[in-house]
Amino acid sequence: MKKMEIEFILNGKKRKIEVKPNDLLINIIREDLYLTGTKYGCGLGECGVCTVLLNGEPVLSCLTLAITVDGKEITTIEGLAQGDELHPLQKAFLKNGAVQCGFCTPGMILTATALLRENPDATEDEIRNYMRGNLCRCTGYVQIIKAIKECTSIKNKGLTN
Amino acid sequence: MKQIKYISPRTKEEALEVLQQEKDRACIVAGCSNVLPNLKDKKIAPQILVDITTLESLKGIFKKEGKILLGPLTTINELISSKIILEEYPVLTQAAREFADPIVRNTATVGGNLVTASPAADLAVPLLSLDAIVKIESLGDKREVNLINFFTAPGETILNSHELVVGIEFKQSDINKNGCFMKIGQRKAMAISIATLAVNLDWKENTINQIRIAAGSVAPTPLRLTGVEEFLKNKKLNQELIEEAVIKVSKEVNPISDIRASEGYRRYISGILFKRAIERLAN
């Protein structure tokens, strides 16, 4: 199949890469760009562990064709921290013990980032509702919700990049 | 970034066309034993590599009308295993056996050794003493040059960038049948020579009819010692004459000092190699 060149911004840096029309975004991110922070869970859009941000919106990279991100902006979990300084949500997850096996964590944090950008003062119910597409088998969600909630009072500062 | 292209022409004509077009931008490759190291060291920066290894017409050893024609793509190991070369031109077989090492001899070619024009080119020396002719072609043109006039400086020949060596030719003759090659290097294999020397001799009843002496690594180019040849012509071969000639050989070579040997040793050893060669041929 013929490859086509696409160009997009990945975690703030311009990337050019050749893809086939049927390549999935998750495969390009993990296999070609070696960013393995984005996890593969089900391949059917059922679990949310492959969530990345496309122009700031959470999308499931296992259901997204790579070719469709041409000219757009992608953020993966690797793009959140500023150097050694963790993103406030990352800090909150660590502080609250919201990370156990860690496999859902990247997707959780990225979805939460989008949530807080849309709704900086989300209530617990709103958080639960927004996060429903991201499964977690370890934590029972309690600490995850708590961590996100803790960030709501931080308002817009630094949450959107 | 560098932009190198590769082409593998299917015919000699196609190769000549590419050379005509690309001239200095092209670099002919075959055995690659010099080209690849040179590319790596950035000693050369061609824009196109013309791989001629597929040109069957440039391969092989042919006998015709009292002559031998070597395709320039003949490998060193093909020379070594050629019966006709061993019987009629032993000086070439001897040199080929001392060439680089058994693996490199599988791919390195006679033509490559000549056009690289190293002062230490091990095959140039016996080919000089065989009085070889180099056949050169370019698009729509042909010429022949005596090997003696082929080399001009270290790494340089009279070859123009659009020209291709298509054959090396030498005669079937008594003198060519009686030859001896000598080499001294820093070790016995994979050695760049300190000095090499080849002698071809035609003599009857102790008198030298004709002699050809060639030497390598002792001048900017492989060379024929025509002065000594002239001196020895028609003379009676005896110990005194050899001793006199040894001194003349040492004087006629024009070596430099480098990490492998000094000028003095090279002059001295050329004389010794000559003496050894003539002794072997005369016995």
Next chain:
Amino acid sequence: MSQLKIIGKPISRDDAWAKAKGELKYADDFSLPGMLYGKVLHSKYPAAKIISINTEKAKQFSGVRAVLTAGDVPHNETVTRFGQSSEVGKGFEGLYRVLADKKVRFMGEAIALLAADTEEIAEEAINLIEVEYEPLPGVFDPVEAMQPGAYLVGEVDSNIIAQFGCAQGDIERGFKEADIIIEDTYKVPFVDHAYLETESGIAWIDENSVINIRVGSQVIEHFRDVADVLGLPHNRVRYRGTMMGGGFGGKEDITVETYLALLTWKTKKPVRLVYSREESILCHSKRHPFIMHYKVGAKKDGKLVALEAELISDAGAYPYLSPWVNLYATVNAAGPYCIPHIKVNTYCVLTNNTFTSANRGFGAPQPNMAYESIMDELAHQLSINPLEIRRINCLTTGKALSTTGQTFKTYVALPEVAEKAWEALGNPTRIKDKYKKVGQGLAIGLMSYGRMTFLHDSSRCYVRLESDGSILIRSGIPDLGGGQVSILCQIVAEELGVPMSKINIYYSDTALTPLAGTTTATRQTYMSGNAALKAAREIKKRLIYKAAQMMNVHTDNLDIGEEKIIVKYKPSQYLPLIEAIKACNADGIELFCEAQFNGPFTMTPDLSNIRGMIFPDFTFGAQAVEIAVDIETGEVEVLKLVTCYDVGKAINPLSVEGQMEGGSIYGLGYALMEEVIIKDGVTLTPSFSEYIIPTSADVPEAKAILVESGGGLGPYGAKGIGEPACSIIAPAILNAIYNAVGVRIKSLPATPEKIIRTLKGQFN
């Protein structure tokens, strides 16, 4: 102990199959996703001020991920260390600069590092780093560098970085008593290790933020030095040592590891860095050139009375291991001879040449070349046979080393080895060629095995007996090709009565394997062999204790062999090993053990007059050669080469012979062809077409004769052989040349040109 079943047998090595099949992964036979390619910018001058470095163009180049200079290195100036884990023996370390700062001291010194997406980009971008130099005069000759007012290589007020002395008796009186005195100066050149695998490795940061470095290193303990450079705790750097494609001392100092660590630390990505052959020859350590002035006095009957030696060595631009090498040379300066009056002084001097450090033999081959040439000259002048003069003067059991006074309590295989080597040579070969003359030569020597005793050396090894009767060994031992890893397997197999095929070993990992110390100083069979032996014997003791209960036999009457615990006096009565293991496991008896073996410990000696025990023990040997010299061309062909050493006990004779054959050919290269030519600080022999090492066509089939006295300090009485094997072949060849054509070559290598020059004077 019943008869040995695995020890002493020529067994195929543990690693040989993987190597024969091409399956063994060396340091850079490895890739990681997203890996970058590292490159080093080397100095173009041997001595210069760095006025400025401009990295902008390189940084802007597409695909470049990092460019680092001295300012980017957290602790750029540190000291070279030698892998010791304690502070004992400190004081020998010299300045070590990761990247040149303000000044370059030798051509090839690292100035900047770069990492890029591809090798091609790295190669292109490295040339975009602009360095402005102001050339300085430099100094390139150690004798010149010693003079007051000489150009200073470093930042201290003298180029002399180490001085050692040994003295006994009254040297002046000694020479007065002598009937004959021979005085001469000998020179040896820079030599490259020329291992076929150049320095290379891969580094990455793991999920614990630990820098992992996959590299072939003889000293994995350097992980501490790398951590110090980065300002990290030692447990944040991990070496995963691989089998090396040869080391010979050249992978004893840090090579590319610090560069890899810095680049991966900076980019947070895996980085691979591989030296080209040219970089390898230009940038890694060389064997020390020495200028050796000797004066030796003897009685008419050949008995030595006095020896005075002044040794001057070229340390190159940084100290590295120079002081230690020179200490070795000092102790070795009088060879294995009893001489009542001795005075040795050694000076080690900085120059702007490539730095020098460890190289197989570590300071022994140099003085050996000088004193063994003099012994030959003495024999000649006194008309005594070369073997006889050595018989008259050599050390024997109970005697003391002339330089330090260290006494030999175990068997000294002199003159036995000399007699055997000389005899094996046989009558001189007759050659018909009228231009060739045949000669025979002999040299004897001693060389230590094990590190200097004031370093308080130790080694550790972990052994675990699995529930199915297989064994797992963990040892930090690096294997440079000598079979170091396999030896441990053999020892454990022997002790616990299991076949080699049931043993698996993990080696050379600073995080997971107990540190076994350096693979240097011919110490691993001795040190780690003993550690493995100790661990295995502890487990054996526990097994036998349990089996004794089960079999109702006294422990003294039980032994292990062929996966059985056997009653010694009635071998038909036994307990299968597996049953004993099951019983131990059921009872909670530990079937694992991590053992530590310590070498003998001494105090740091007075360096101006080194006395007493400096090394644990020595290996004694002799080498004899027959050569043919072409009297017109000067070419030398070695026709026969015999190496005879007392190896104590050959744990694996195949490996021991391999060391003896390979070592002697390594020495043959030193004698006849090898030289790194450095002129005014510039290396003129940067590739394998200029730096010539022997091919198969240049060497005879070396013969190895093993003497097994059982007197060594290693397991089963083994001694070390790796370095001794190469340390006296050069003088044996020089002596043979003298025997053939009557000229004494006093500087290495003995090239045809040098021989002819000496034989005929000037060419004409």
Next chain:
Amino acid sequence: MEEYKIEMKINGERLVATTQADESLLKFLRRNGFFEVKCGCEKGECGTCTVILQGKAVKSCITLALQANNKEVWTIRGMEKFELGRKLQESFVQYGAIQCGFCTPGMILVAKAYLDKNPIPDRKEIKREIAGNLCRCTGYKKIIDAIYAVAEENKKMN
């Protein structure tokens, strides 16, 4: 940089990949995971990178990858497919011809190509034939022993 599609049979299996005009066969092979081909000097001076190309031993660092296009290449990993290859491997292991092992793949391949051509060489011939392959550990004797043992076996079978 222009890319060229290249196809070859390596150890009996087809490989299709891309290369560049000036890429050596050595670099190409290592880039494609054939790490058993060792790099010692990249100048044709040490022989560690030797492979068998169309039945002949060549130094892959001084061979263009494109010169192996549509050809057959054997590395040490393919030697177990030949009886002679297996015998040589066994013999190298048995005779202690392997120390650091870096020259081993090249040595075995040269020996294989040579014994195919000349099954019963004497020791001198073997010594001459391996002169393009440097070894720094063994001093060559045990390597010659190992190859000669296979030659001796060939002799018995003839």
